[in-house]
Amino acid sequence: MTAAQAWPDQEGTHRPVVDKQVSAREAVSLVRDGDHVAIGGTLYSRTPMALLFELLRTGRTGLTLSRPLACHEADLFLACGAAERLVTSWVGIGLRWGLSPVLRYWVENSLARYDEWSHLALGLRYKAAAMGVPFLPTRTMLGSDLAERNQAQRVTCPYTGEELLAVPALVPDVAILHVHRADIYGNVQVDGYRHMDVDMARAARRVIVSAEEIVTPEVIAAAPGATMLPHFTVDAVVEAPFGAYPHECYGRYEADVGHFDDYVALLREHGPDGARRYVERNVLAHQDFDGFLEAAGAGRLRELAEAARELVP
Amino acid sequence: MTGVTPEERMAVTASRLLADNRVVFAGVGMPLLASGLARRRQAPHLTIVLEGGIIGTRLLPGRLPISTNEMRAAYGAPMLTDISDIFLYAQRGFFDYGFLGAAQVDRYGNINTSFIGDPDSPKVRLPGSGGAADIICLCREIFIVTSHERRRFVDAVDFITSPGYLTGGDSRRAAGLTSGRPAAVVTDLALLDFEPQTKQMRLRQVQPGVSVAAVQEATGFPLLLGDDITELPEPSPTELEMLRELSGEGQDNHER
Numbered sequence: 001m002t003a004a005q006a007w008p009d010q011e012g013t014h015r016p017v018v019d020k021q022v023s024a025r026e027a028v029s030l031v032r033d034g035d036h037v038a039i040g041g042t043l044y045s046r047t048p049m050a051l052l053f054e055l056l057r058t059g060r061t062g063l064t065l066s067r068p069l070a071c072h073e074a075d076l077f078l079a080c081g082a083a084e085r086l087v088t089s090w091v092g093i094g095l096r097w098g099l100s101p102v103l104r105y106w107v108e109n110s111l112a113r114y115d116e117w118s119h120l121a122l123g124l125r126y127k128a129a130a131m132g133v134p135f136l137p138t139r140t141m142l143g144s145d146l147a148e149r150n151q152a153q154r155v156t157c158p159y160t161g162e163e164l165l166a167v168p169a170l171v172p173d174v175a176i177l178h179v180h181r182a183d184i185y186g187n188v189q190v191d192g193y194r195h196m197d198v199d200m201a202r203a204a205r206r207v208i209v210s211a212e213e214i215v216t217p218e219v220i221a222a223a224p225g226a227t228m229l230p231h232f233t234v235d236a237v238v239e240a241p242f243g244a245y246p247h248e249c250y251g252r253y254e255a256d257v258g259h260f261d262d263y264v265a266l267l268r269e270h271g272p273d274g275a276r277r278y279v280e281r282n283v284l285a286h287q288d289f290d291g292f293l294e295a296a297g298a299g300r301l302r303e304l305a306e307a308a309r310e311l312v313p
Numbered sequence: 314m315t316g317v318t319p320e321e322r323m324a325v326t327a328s329r330l331l332a333d334n335r336v337v338f339a340g341v342g343m344p345l346l347a348s349g350l351a352r353r354r355q356a357p358h359l360t361i362v363l364e365g366g367i368i369g370t371r372l373l374p375g376r377l378p379i380s381t382n383e384m385r386a387a388y389g390a391p392m393l394t395d396i397s398d399i400f401l402y403a404q405r406g407f408f409d410y411g412f413l414g415a416a417q418v419d420r421y422g423n424i425n426t427s428f429i430g431d432p433d434s435p436k437v438r439l440p441g442s443g444g445a446a447d448i449i450c451l452c453r454e455i456f457i458v459t460s461h462e463r464r465r466f467v468d469a470v471d472f473i474t475s476p477g478y479l480t481g482g483d484s485r486r487a488a489g490l491t492s493g494r495p496a497a498v499v500t501d502l503a504l505l506d507f508e509p510q511t512k513q514m515r516l517r518q519v520q521p522g523v524s525v526a527a528v529q530e531a532t533g534f535p536l537l538l539g540d541d542i543t544e545l546p547e548p549s550p551t552e553l554e555m556l557r558e559l560s561g562e563g564q565d566n567h568e569r
Contacts, residue, residue, distance in 0.1 A: 139492075
C-alpha cells in the first residue's frame with residue numbers, strides 16, 4: 001500500500017441539487033469492471049440486496065468488495081466470478097450456519113483474496129478517507145499477525161512518543177447503501193444503528209442509495225437528526241421496498257433465517273457451486289428484485305415485518 | 314430441573330466473573346448469556362455493549378440475537394450508535410470487560426480465528442477477527458470462553474488474530490498494548506488465569522467432577538497449576554432457572 005494509493009480524492013465533487021431518482025438498473029451502471037464496491041450495512045442487517053442482485057445481473061467482473069462483516073452476498077459475488085477480492089473482518093452468515101464453503105473454496109485455492117482487518121481497523125480505514133486524511137492512528141491490532149500480514153505501519157506520536165498503528169485510508173470507487181428513507185435529491189435517513197454507512201459513503205467516489213421509501217424534502221426536514229448523509233454526498237437514489245430482504249431492515253422487517261437455512265442446504269448438496277445455483281434461481285431467473293420478492297411471498301414478508309415491530313420502541 | 318449442559322456450566326462460570334456497575338463488551342451466544350444472567354442476578358447495573366453499535370441491550374427472553382448487529386441485539390437499548398464508535402469507546406477505556414471465543418488459543422492467550430495451517434496456503438480459511446482483535450486490544454479485562462479441547466488449546470497458534478500476552482513477560486506492553494489484559498479462560502472443564510510474571514496460562518479451578526489430569530489431557534501445552542485448585546460450585550437452581558428463561562429453553566431461539 002503506497003501513500004498515493006491510500007490518499008483519498010480531494011479534487012471535490014460537484015453534485016447539483018437535481019432529481020437523482022433512477023431505476024436499480026441505471027444506478028448500478030455507476031459500477032465498472034474492476035471497481036472497489038463498499039457494501040453498506042453489516043452482516044445480515046441493511047444489506048442493499050436489491051442493488052446487489054441488480055449488480056450481479058450486469059455480469060461485472062474483477063470487483064473488490066469491502067464491508068464491516070460480509071454475509072452470504074459475498075459468497076454470491078465470488079461464486080459468479082464477479083468479485084476477486086474481499087476486504088472485511090469476518091465472512092459468514094452466523095455461527096449456527098458454519099463456515100462458508102464458498103469462501104473456503106475460493107480463498108484456499110487462491111482464486112480470490114480475502115484481506116482481513118480487524119473490525120475497528122476497517123472502520124478507521126473508511127473514516128480516514130471520509131476525513132480526507134491518508135491514515136488514522138489506533139491502538140487496535142498492535143502486536144497481531146493481522147497488522148503484519150497487511151503491512152500496516154507503525155507511527156510515533158510527535159507529542160508523546162507513543163507508538164501506534166497507522167491504518168491507511170480505504171477509498172471505495174462506489175459505496176452502495178440501503179436506508180429507510182431518502183428524498184429525490186439524496187438526503188438520506190436511517191432508523192436505528194448506522195453500521196459504517198456514513199464513513200463508507202463519505203469515503204467513496206460514487207454513492208448509490210436504495211431506500212424503503214422515497215419521501216418529500218419536507219418529511220426529511222421534519223426529523224433532521226435522523227439524516228445521516230446530505231444530498232451532496234449521493235449520486236443516485238433508488239426506491240426499493242424490502243430492498244434488504246432476505247436480510248433485515250431495522251424496525252421494518254427481520255431477517256429471513258429460513259432463507260439462510262435453504263441457502264446452506266443448497267451448499268450442502270452442491271458444495272461451493274450451490275451459491276451459483278442460488279444466483280440462477282433467485283437473481284437471474286427474475287427480471288428484477290420485485291420478482292424475487294414475489295417468489296418469497298407477500299405473506300412471508302408480512303410475517304417478518306410483524307416480527308420486527310415487536311422489537312423496536 | 315434437568316442435567317446441566319457443558320454450555321450452561323460455561324455461561325454460569327463466566328457470569329459469576331461480572332461485577333455490578335461495570336460495562337461489558339459481549340458477543341452473541343455464550344458471552345451474551347453470561348452477561349444477561351449476571352444482570353438478572355448479581356449485577357443489575359451491568360451495561361451490555363454489542364459491536365453493532367448497541368449500548369445497554371436488555372434482551373428479549375427467548376428471542377436472543379444470532380448476530381451482534383441485528384434488531385434483537387438492540388432490544389430495549391437506550392442508545393444506538395455506529396460500529397466504529399463502539400470500538401472507539403473501548404479505545405478510550407470505557408469498557409471494563411470483553412469476551413472472546415477461540416478456534417485456537419495458546420498458553421499466552423493469543424487467539425487465532427483466521428487460518429488453520431499456513432496463512433499463505435491455508436488448510437482452512439476461518440471467518441476472521443470480526444471485533445475480536447479489537448476487544449482483546451482495547452477492553453480492560455478479557456475473558457476467553459471456549460470448549461476445552463486439545464485441538465483448540467495449542468502449543469502455538471497458526472496465526473495471531475487477537476494478541477494476548479504474545480510471548481509472555483512484558484511483550485504485550487512492549488507491543489504497545491498498554492491497557493487491557495487477558496484475565497481468565499472459562500471452559501467446560503475449568504477456570505484458568507495467567508500467572509502474573511510469565512503470563513502463562515494457569516489452572517485455578519476445575520468444573521465439578523473434573524480432575525486436574527483431565528484438564529491437562531485436553532490442553533496441548535503444559536499448564537501451570539495454581540496453589541489450591543478447588544472445584545467450582547455447581548450452577549445453582551436459581552442460576553439455571555434464570556439462564557433457561559433467558560435463552561428460552563424448550564423453544565428454538567432462532568425460529569419464528
